[in-house]
Amino acid sequence: MMLFLQADENVTWLAPYAYTIVLIGFAFVLFRVFEGWYAGKYNRPLFRHYFVFKKLKPSQLKVLQEEFYFYQKLSEKHKRQFRHRVATFIEDKKFVGREKLEVTERMKVLVAAVGCMLSFGRKNYEYVLIEYILIYPGKFYSAINQDYHKGEFNPREKALVISWKSFEKGYKITDDKYNLGIHEFMHAMQLEAKQSGDLDSSRFVKQFQNILKQLTDQELKDKLDETRFFREYAFTNQYEFMAVLAEYFIEAPTEFKSHFPKLYSHTQDLLNFRFAGY
Ligand SMILES: [Zn+2]
Numbered sequence: 120m121m122l123f124l125q126a127d128e129n130v131t132w133l134a135p136y137a138y139t140i141v142l143i144g145f146a147f148v149l150f151r152v153f154e155g156w157y158a159g160k161y162n163r164p165l166f167r168h169y170f171v172f173k174k175l176k177p178s179q180l181k182v183l184q185e186e187f188y189f190y191q192k193l194s195e196k197h198k199r200q201f202r203h204r205v206a207t208f209i210e211d212k213k214f215v216g217r218e219k220l221e222v223t224e225r226m227k228v229l230v231a232a233v234g235c236m237l238s239f240g241r242k243n244y245e246y247v248l249i250e251y252i253l254i255y256p257g258k259f260y261s262a263i264n265q266d267y268h269k270g271e272f273n274p275r276e277k278a279l280v281i282s283w284k285s286f287e288k289g290y291k292i293t294d295d296k297y298n299l300g301i302h303e304f305m306h307a308m309q310l311e312a313k314q315s316g317d318l319d320s321s322r323f324v325k326q327f328q329n330i331l332k333q334l335t336d337q338e339l340k341d342k343l344d345e346t347r348f349f350r351e352y353a354f355t356n357q358y359e360f361m362a363v364l365a366e367y368f369i370e371a372p373t374e375f376k377s378h379f380p381k382l383y384s385h386t387q388d389l390l391n392f393r394f395a396g397y
Contacts, residue, residue: 158318162326163391164242171199173206175228182228188293189236192395197239204235204244211245217255220283226254230281233290233300237365238308240391241319246304248311250277257284270299272306279303296350298366305365309358319391326389327361333382334360348378365390372397 157165175183180202183190190201208231216222230252238244249272259282261268269285272278281299289299312323333339343349353363367375368386376383387397 155318155321158322159325162322162388163240164318164322167240167242167391168200168203171203173203173210175202175206176224178224179205179209179228182225183232186225186229187232187290189395190232197394201232201235201239204239205231207245208235212249212252214252214254217253217259220254220256222254226283229290230254230286230300233286233298234304237301237304237369237390239394243317243319246279246307246311247315248272248274248277248307249279251279253278253280254286255280255282257282270303272303272310274307274310279307294370296367296370298370301366301369302362305362306358309361322391323389326385329385330361330364330382330389331357333385339379339382342379346378348374368392368397 154165183202183205190198193201205228209227212231214222214227214230234246234249235244238246258267258269259280260266261271261280263271263273268280269282271280273280281303285299289297289301308323309327312320312327314320349363349367353360364382364386368383368390372383375386387393
């Protein structure tokens with residue numbers, strides 16, 4: 120009996136704490152609702168990035184500093200965020216070399232950097248549909264359509280598959296409108312947007328609808344025909360169109376913007392990409 124009473128007393132004494140916990144929970148839910156409303160209204164996440172604590176090894180940092188043009192152009196604050204994201208990516212994904220290719224530290228950093236570049240405007244930057252990065256030295260035979268590929272995203276195997284030769288050429292030549300890494304990461308991002316309901320995915324779906332709407336505009340169609348600005352492959356299907364659009368956005372922003380300002384602006388909103396002169 121004595122014990123019972125004591126327990127009862129304890130509960131009364133704890134009540135204010137319990138209220139506090141409920142209040143914090145409530146505030147958190149309210150914040151998430153506000154965050155969603157804000158992203159819908161302003162086409163960008165309220166906060167892109169909260170914490171920065173992960174560090175790259177000096178050898179990894181050297182690769183970014185010496186070889187990755189986008190990183191060189193970022194502000195100090197964004198550089199710190201970028202390093203954190205690249206470190207997280209390298210930790211999370213499994214890199215596998217194919218046909219006796221040995222995956223080096225440099226390869227990991229550069230693949231992570233291209234992925235994190237495309238998702239840099241997003242809060243959710245991690246590509247949950249990718250678990251493996253398979254790297255072949257050159258073109259590889261793909262069972263999907265029995266042909267040789269330079270890259271593919273295979274959702275069933277949760278794998279991003281690339282030819283290192285093509286990947287390297289893609290990011291090194293920054294203005295030829297070909298970027299294999301950006302292309303394949305966009306496929307993964309778009310499929311995630313279809314399946315997931317997070318802030319960035321909803322923004323993606325909304326802006327992609329805007330892009331499709333634009334494509335029904337006769338004036339725009341005429342201009343696409345007339346300028347032949349985007350390479351033919353873009354018109355294979357919706358997914359290839361978006362992947363090629365991302366390549367052009369990253370590699371030729373000025374040209375893209377001057378030819379197709381509305382398409383450019385929807386792509387920019389879709390990626391929330393406002394860094395380094397974009
Ligand atoms: Zn493709």
